[in-house]
Amino acid sequence: MRDVAALAGVGIKTVSRVVNGEPGVAPATAERVSRAAQELSFQVDMVAGNLRRTGRRTRSIGLVLASVDNPFAAAIHRAVEDVAEARGVAVFSASTDEHPDRERALVEAFTSRRVDGLILTSTGVDQRYLLRELEAGTPIVAIDRPAVGIDVDTVVADNVEGARHAVEHLVGSGHRRIAFMGDLATIATAVQRLEGFRQAMAGADIPVDESLVVEDLHDEESAFKAAMELLMRSVRPTAIFASQNLITIGVFRALRTLGVHHSIALVGFDDFSLADLLDPPVTVVAQDPFAIGRAAAERLFGRMTDGAFPPQRIVVPTRLVVRGSGEIRPPVARGNG
Amino acid sequence: MRDVAALAGVGIKTVSRVVNGEPGVAPATAERVSRAAQELSFQVDMVAGNLRRTGRRTRSIGLVLASVDNPFAAAIHRAVEDVAEARGVAVFSASTDEHPDRERALVEAFTSRRVDGLILTSTGVDQRYLLRELEAGTPIVAIDRPAVGIDVDTVVADNVEGARHAVEHLVGSGHRRIAFMGDLATIATAVQRLEGFRQAMAGADIPVDESLVVEDLHDEESAFKAAMELLMRSVRPTAIFASQNLITIGVFRALRTLGVHHSIALVGFDDFSLADLLDPPVTVVAQDPFAIGRAAAERLFGRMTDGAFPPQRIVVPTRLVVRGSGEIRPPVARGNG
DNA sequence: TTGAAAGCGCTAACAT
DNA sequence: ATGTTAGCGCTTTCAA
Secondary structure: OHHHHHHHOOOHHHHHHHHOOOOOOOHHHHHHHHHHHHHOOOOOOHHHHHOOOHHHOOOEEEEEEOOOOOHHHHHHHHHHHHHHHHOOOEEEEEEOOOOHHHHHHHHHHHHOOOOOOEEEOOOOOOOHHHHHHHHOOOOEEEEOOOOOOOOOEEEEEOHHHHHHHHHHHHHHOOOOOEEEEEEOOOOHHHHHHHHHHHHHHHHOOOOOOHHHEEEEEOOHHHHHHHHHHHHOOOOOOOEEEEOOHHHHHHHHHHHHHOOOOOOOEEEEEOOOOOHHHOOOOOEEEEOOHHHHHHHHHHHHHHHHHOOOOOOOEEEEOOEEEOOOHHHOOOOOOOOOO | OHHHHHHHOOOHHHHHHHHOOOOOOOHHHHHHHHHHHHHOOOOOOHHHHHOOOHHHOOOEEEEEEOOOOOHHHHHHHHHHHHHHHHOOOEEEEEEOOOOHHHHHHHHHHHHHOOOOOEEEOOOOOOOHHHHHHHHOOOOEEEEOOOOOOOOOEEEEEOHHHHHHHHHHHHHHOOOOOEEEEEEOOOOHHHHHHHHHHHHHHHHOOOOOOHHHEEEEEOOHHHHHHHHHHHHOOOOOOOEEEEOOHHHHHHHHHHHHHOOOOOOOEEEEEOOOOOHHHOOOOOEEEEOOHHHHHHHHHHHHHHHHHOOOOOOOEEEEOOEEEOOOHHHOOOOOOOOOO
C-alpha cells in the first residue's frame, strides 16, 4: 500500500480510501491510485486491516453444522452463504458429528480467528463455554436445536407440532399400534419429536406401548436393524413414525426387505430427495432448511448492527407432504388391536 | 497477552511460547503462565499472529465448489474438512453456481483473507487471474475439472474412461440407438463424458446420431423436459446415458412418466442416494468424492511443505455399479435399427 | 531458559 | 480532499 501511495504520489490513507471504496476522494486522484494499484497488482491484505478495523470486524463468520455432508445441513449452509456473500462476509464451516468435544474445538478455532458471528448446531450438552464470547459481543445464533445454558437467538423447526401432526395423520387413518423410531436422545430435535408423538397419542387416547419406542438410532444401518427387529416380533406395529431422514430410509429398506411396504404405514420427519419416486412414495413432514439458514443468517447480521434487544426464537413451520406410505390403513381390527 | 505476562510475572514472549506449545519453557514457568491465562480467560488472537507468522500463514484454506448444497460437492467438502481439521486448519467454503464472475469474486475474497491454499472447482473459462497468487506461493489444487491457463495440481475422476465404460456396457446389451444427455458444455467433465460416449460408439462401429446428443442440461427440470421430448419422437433411443446426477434423475422421471422405465435402458454418471431403491434400480458409474476431496487436500498440504516438484494430475477411478436399469435389452431388432 | 525491541500492513483519529 | 501519526496484538529476531 505504501508502494502504491508512492507510485500514485499520494498519502497511504488515500490509497486505503480508494481500495476500500470510502468516500472523500477526488475522482482524478482515485483514478490515479487505481491505476497505480493495477500496475503493482496490489491486493488489500484484510488480515492486516482486521487488526485495526472498527468493531474489530473480520468480515467472516463461523458455521458449525452436524455435518456439511448431509443434505439438511448443506441446504442451511447454502442459504447462510448467500446471505453472507451479499454482505461481503466469508463463511468458515465445519462438522461436529454430534461430538461435544469437536464442537468446542471448532468453535474455538473460529473464535480465535475472530469471526464476527457464529451459527451453531449445538451438540446439546452445554454451551456455557460461549458466555465469554457472547459477552464480548460476538453474536451467536443456534440453529436446528437450542443452545444450552446461554440465551441466544434461535431458529428451529416446529418439531413438536410437526411430529404431532404426522402421528395424528396416522391415527386419522385408523392406526393405534404406532412405533416411534428416533435419533440420539442427546439431540434436542429427537426428544421434541418424541414429545410430539406422545402428545398425538395422548390426544387420541391411545396408550403408548413403550416397546414400540426406539431411540438412539442415528444412521440408515442402525435404523434398518432396529426396524427389522421390530417388524419380526409376533405383534408388530401397523404404522411407523421415523423421526429423521436417514432413519426413514433405513426403516423403508426394512419394510421393503420384509415385503410389508404396502401393508405397514410410514411417515418420516424431514423430506429427502426421491421420496416421491419410491414404492410406495414416502409421506413426510418436510422442513425448510433454506428458510432456517436464511433466517439464522439474517438474525446474525441483524445482531451485529443492533444487538440491544432480547434474543428471539424463530420457529420455521413444517409441512405434511402426503405421498402414499402414510396413508396405508391398518388391517381391519378384530377386538381391541 | 501482555496482561497474562504481567500476572504470571514473565515476559510476553514466554506467554506466546506457552500458548502455542513451543518448546524451551521450564515446566514450572509454563504452569504459572497457563494458570494466569486461565485466570484471565485469555484466548490467542490468531488474526494478530497472522500478521507476523513465518511464511505469513493464516492456517486457513479456501474451498470453492459448484455448490455446497450438492451431494457430490458436499462429500468433497467433508473429506477436505477432515484433512484440514487434523492439521488445525480452518476451511472457508463457497459456491460458484458455475458463474465465472462469482468464482473470481470468491477467490478474491479468500486470497485477500490470505488463505494458505485454495481448492478450486473451476467454472472452466480461464484461471490465469490466479497466476500472481500462484507465483506468490499460494498452492492451488483444481478438483473435478482442470483449471485453464495455469499449471496446478489437479484431482479428477476418470471421466472419459468412466463414460466409455458405461456406454460400452449399454452396447454390450445390444443397444445401438443410445442417447447422450449432458451437462453445460462449459463444464469440462461434461465434455469429457461426451468424449467417452463417442469413443465407445466409435469402438463399436456405431455412428453417432447427433439428434440423440443433447447438451447444456443442468438440472432435473431441464433434463426431464429434454428426455420427454426425445422419447416422444417417432424413432426413439433404446438406451440413454445421462452424464450427471440430477440429469439422471430427470431422465428417470421422464421414463417413468411415459411408462417406459422397463423398456428403455438408463445408465447415469455419478451415484446418488436411493438409486438402488428405485424401480428399476439405476445403474451408474460411481465416482468417489471422498477420495477426490482427500487427495486434493493432501496435495494442497503437501505443496505447503514441499512445493518444488511439477504439478501432479491425480485421476480417481470410477466404478460401474450394475443395478438393473442399465441391463434392460433393446427390443429385438428387425433390419438394421 | 527467558525477555526486550521491532515491526507485520493496515485503519482510526486527528490534523491540515 | 488529503496526509500524518499511532498502534492493533501478536511473532520474530536477537541478546542476555
